[in-house]
Amino acid sequence: MNYIKYIFIIGIFFISNTYAEDLTDIEISAPILSGQDLTHEAITDINTKNAVDGGDLLKSINGINTIRRGGHGLDPVIRGQSDQRINSSLDGAIIYGACSAKMDPASTYANIMNYDSITVIKGTQSVMHGAGGPGGVIKYERVTEPLAGSMSKKNNLTSSKSYELKVGQTFDSNAEAKTTAVDFILGLGKSYFRLNGSYSEAGNYETGSGIKPLTEYQTSNYAAIIGKRLDDGSKVEFTYNNNAQDNLGYAGLPMDIVYSYVDIYNFKYHRVTPIGLFSSMKLELHNSDMDHLMDNYTMRTVNSMKTPAASDTYGGRLIGAIGNNFRVGIDYEHNTRDAEQNMVISSSLLHLTYLWPGAEISKLGLFLEKDNLISPETILSYGIRLDRVNKNATRAGNDPGSSSMLQVTANSLYTAHYTGTVTASKKDHNNLSGFIRLKKDYNSMSNAYISLSRNERSPDATELFNAKTSMAMGGKYRLRHIGNPNLNSEVHTTLELGFENMFMGSHVNGSIYVNDISDYITTYRASDGAYDNTVNDARVYKNVDATIWGYELSIQKNLSSNVKGKINLNYTHGDDDTQNRPLPQIMPLAGDVSLEYETALVNYGIRANFADTQDRFDSRVLDVGRTGGYTVYDLYAGFEPTPNVRFTVGISNLTDKRYAAHLNTTNALDGAADRVDEPGRSIWGSLIYDF
Numbered sequence: 001m002n003y004i005k006y007i008f009i010i011g012i013f014f015i016s017n018t019y020a021e022d023l024t025d026i027e028i029s030a031p032i033l034s035g036q037d038l039t040h041e042a043i044t045d046i047n048t049k050n051a052v053d054g055g056d057l058l059k060s061i062n063g064i065n066t067i068r069r070g071g072h073g074l075d076p077v078i079r080g081q082s083d084q085r086i087n088s089s090l091d092g093a094i095i096y097g098a099c100s101a102k103m104d105p106a107s108t109y110a111n112i113m114n115y116d117s118i119t120v121i122k123g124t125q126s127v128m129h130g131a132g133g134p135g136g137v138i139k140y141e142r143v144t145e146p147l148a149g150s151m152s153k154k155n156n157l158t159s160s161k162s163y164e165l166k167v168g169q170t171f172d173s174n175a176e177a178k179t180t181a182v183d184f185i186l187g188l189g190k191s192y193f194r195l196n197g198s199y200s201e202a203g204n205y206e207t208g209s210g211i212k213p214l215t216e217y218q219t220s221n222y223a224a225i226i227g228k229r230l231d232d233g234s235k236v237e238f239t240y241n242n243n244a245q246d247n248l249g250y251a252g253l254p255m256d257i258v259y260s261y262v263d264i265y266n267f268k269y270h271r272v273t274p275i276g277l278f279s280s281m282k283l284e285l286h287n288s289d290m291d292h293l294m295d296n297y298t299m300r301t302v303n304s305m306k307t308p309a310a311s312d313t314y315g316g317r318l319i320g321a322i323g324n325n326f327r328v329g330i331d332y333e334h335n336t337r338d339a340e341q342n343m344v345i346s347s348s349l350l351h352l353t354y355l356w357p358g359a360e361i362s363k364l365g366l367f368l369e370k371d372n373l374i375s376p377e378t379i380l381s382y383g384i385r386l387d388r389v390n391k392n393a394t395r396a397g398n399d400p401g402s403s404s405m406l407q408v409t410a411n412s413l414y415t416a417h418y419t420g421t422v423t424a425s426k427k428d429h430n431n432l433s434g435f436i437r438l439k440k441d442y443n444s445m446s447n448a449y450i451s452l453s454r455n456e457r458s459p460d461a462t463e464l465f466n467a468k469t470s471m472a473m474g475g476k477y478r479l480r481h482i483g484n485p486n487l488n489s490e491v492h493t494t495l496e497l498g499f500e501n502m503f504m505g506s507h508v509n510g511s512i513y514v515n516d517i518s519d520y521i522t523t524y525r526a527s528d529g530a531y532d533n534t535v536n537d538a539r540v541y542k543n544v545d546a547t548i549w550g551y552e553l554s555i556q557k558n559l560s561s562n563v564k565g566k567i568n569l570n571y572t573h574g575d576d577d578t579q580n581r582p583l584p585q586i587m588p589l590a591g592d593v594s595l596e597y598e599t600a601l602v603n604y605g606i607r608a609n610f611a612d613t614q615d616r617f618d619s620r621v622l623d624v625g626r627t628g629g630y631t632v633y634d635l636y637a638g639f640e641p642t643p644n645v646r647f648t649v650g651i652s653n654l655t656d657k658r659y660a661a662h663l664n665t666t667n668a669l670d671g672a673a674d675r676v677d678e679p680g681r682s683i684w685g686s687l688i689y690d691f
C-alpha cells in the first residue's frame with residue numbers, strides 16, 4: 001500500500017486530455033500534445049534525430065522507453081508494458097510480429113518516413129482500439145487527401161497542383177546509416193493516388209566503448225494508396241503496403257533475421273453523413289501476411305539453427321457515431337502464427353518442434369463509448385467492451401519426425417514442464433474491459449482528470465503455446481522456452497490522476513497511475529535461477545499478482561519569445577506481489593532536459609537524456625542485472641530556408657558515452673559488453689524537399 005502515499009502527495013494535481021478520438025477523423029489535426037497523451041502528432045514534428053523505426057521514434061515521447069536487442073526492432077515500453085500488452089496498428093491494420101524472440105514488434109514495420117501521423121494513448125482511456133492493450137495504443141497512419149480545390153494535404157491553402165512530390169534523404173555517421181524516401185501524390189479531381197517508399201541501410205554501429213556489436217540492417221517499404229472523397233464528403237481508401245527487412249543483426253539474441261517480409265492490405269470507408277441510427281460511420285478491413293526467417297549462421301558462425309515463422313492476421317471494425325458524443329462498434333481479428341524450430345543434430349538439419357504450433361487466436365469485440373457533458377467545464381466519459389477470445393494450437397499434437405529423440409510434439413513439452421498432462425486445446429476467454437473518466441477544464445491551460453479502468457488481456461501465442469526445445473542435458477535446459485496453455489487472462493485495474501496547469505510561469509502537466517494486476521502473466525524458471533542443470537531451468541510461464549505504479553511529468557517554461565526550456569520525467573515501479581520480487585523490464589526514473597531556440601526559419605536545441613541507476617531487477621529470465629545511470633547529450637538544429645525545404649542536422653551522444661538502457665538485452669556475442677549498449681556519438685542529418 002506504499003503507493004497510496006504517493007497518490008496523496010500528487011493527488012491534488014489534475015489533468016487534460018482529448019482521449020476520445022474524433023470518430024470521423026477526416027482531417028489530420030494540427031499536432032496536438034494534449035496533456036500526457038499524444039493524440040495526434042505529425043511525424044515530421046518529432047525531428048531531433050533520425051529514428052531507425054517506429055519504436056525508436058516513440059522514445060521522443062515522455063514515458064516511452066525501448067527494449068533494444070539489435071540495431072533495429074526497438075520494442076516500445078509504456079508504463080512497464082510492451083509488445084502484446086500494447087495494441088499497435090499500421091493504417092488501421094493490427095500487426096502481430098512473426099518472431100517468438102520479439103525481433104519484430106509491430107513498430108518495427110513502421111518505416112517512419114512513410115507515415116504522416118502517430119497516435120499514442122497511454123493506458124486504458126478508450127475501448128475503441130481493439131481487445132486488451134492495457135499498456136496503451138500506438139497507431140501509425142498515412143493521411144492522404146485529394147489535391148484539387150481546398151483539400152490540399154497538411155494545410156488549408158488552395159492548391160491547383162495536380163501532384164505533390166517529396167523526397168527525403170538522411171544519414172548518420174555512426175553505422176553509416178542512410179534512408180532515402182520518396183512520396184508522390186497524384187490528384188485526379190476528388191480521387192487521389194499515392195505512392196510512397198523508402199530504403200534504409202545501416203552497418204554495425206559503434207558504442208561509446210568502441211565495440212561494434214552485430215546491429216546492421218536493411219529495410220525497404222513501399223505503399224500504394226488509392227482513394228476518393230465521395231460527393232457527400234465520405235472517404236473510400238485502399239492501401240497496399242509492403243515492408244521487407246533483410247539481414248538484421250541482433251547482438252542481443254542467439255539468432256539474426258535473414259528476412260522478414262510483410263504485405264498489408266487495408267480498406268477504409270469513413271462515412272460522414274447519416275445512415276440508419278448513425279450520424280457517421282467507419283468501416284475498416286485489414287489483412288497482413290508476414291514471413292520471417294531467423295538463423296545463427298547467415299550473419300555469424302556459431303552453430304546451426306534456424307526458425308522459419310509466419311504471422312497472418314485479418315480483421316475489421318465497424319464503428320457508428322450517434323451524435324458527437326456516443327460511439328458504438330464491433331471489431332474482429334484473427335491471427336495465425338506458425339514457427340518451426342530447426343537445429344543441426346549429428347550434422348543434419350532437423351525439424352525439432354512446431355515452435356508456434358498453428359497458434360490461432362481470434363477476438364470478437366463489442367464496445368460503446370460515451371461522453372456526457374455534466375457542466376460546461378466537466379465531462380464524464382465512459383466506455384465498456386466485451387471480448388470473446390478463442391485460442392487453439394492446431395499442430396500441438398503433430399510430430400515433426402522420428403529421426404531423433406529431440407523431435408517432439410509441443411504437447412509433450414508442455415507436459416514435461418508443467419504439472420500433469422498438459423495439452424493445448426480449443427479454449428475461450430470472455431473478457432470485460434472499460435473505463436470511466438471525469439475531466440474538468442478550468443481554462444485553456446488548466447484542467448484535471450481522474451479515471452478508473454479495467455482491462456482484461458488474454459495470453460498471447462508465445463505465452464500460451466511456445467515450444468522451443470533443447471538437448472536434455474545440463475546447461476542446455478536454460479535454452480528451453482515453453483508456453484503454458486492453461487494461463488488465465490490478466491486483469492488490470494488502474495486508477496489514474498492527471499493535470500495540466502500554469503505553475504510559477506511554467507506550463508506543467510503530468511499524470512500518476514496505480515495499476516493493480518491480477519493474474520499477471522510472468523515468465524520464470526522452476527529452479528528460480530539456481531540453475532541446477534535440470535528440466536527446472538527451462539523458461540516457463542504462470543499467472544501471478546502484480547502492481548505497477550508510476551508517473552509522467554513535463555514542465556515547460558518560455559524563457560523568452562524564442563527560447564524555451566523543457567523537463568520531462570517518467571518513473572515506473574513494478575512489483576511481483578506473489579513472488580515478492582521486482583517485476584523485470586521496468587525502467588528506473590528517466591527523462592530529458594532540453595533548451596531550444598526557435599524562430600519561423602530555424603531552431604537550435606541541446607538536450608540531456610538521463611536515467612537513474614536501476615537496482616530493482618529480476619535477472620532470472622529477462623533482466624541482465626543492475627544498470628548504472630547515465631546522462632548523454634544531443635545537439636540538434638533545423639532550418640527551413642523556404643517552405644518547401646527542411647534541413648536538420650545534429651550530433652547525438654555528444655560525449656561518445658558508453659551506456660545501455662536498463663531494458664536492453666544481454667549481448668550474446670561480445671565478451672567485452674554484458675548487454676547491448678546504445679550507439680556512441682553520431683553526426684546525423686536529413687534533408688526533405690517538397691517539389
Ligand SMILES: [Cu+2]
Nearest residue numbers: 099101103294
Ligand atoms: Cu526471429
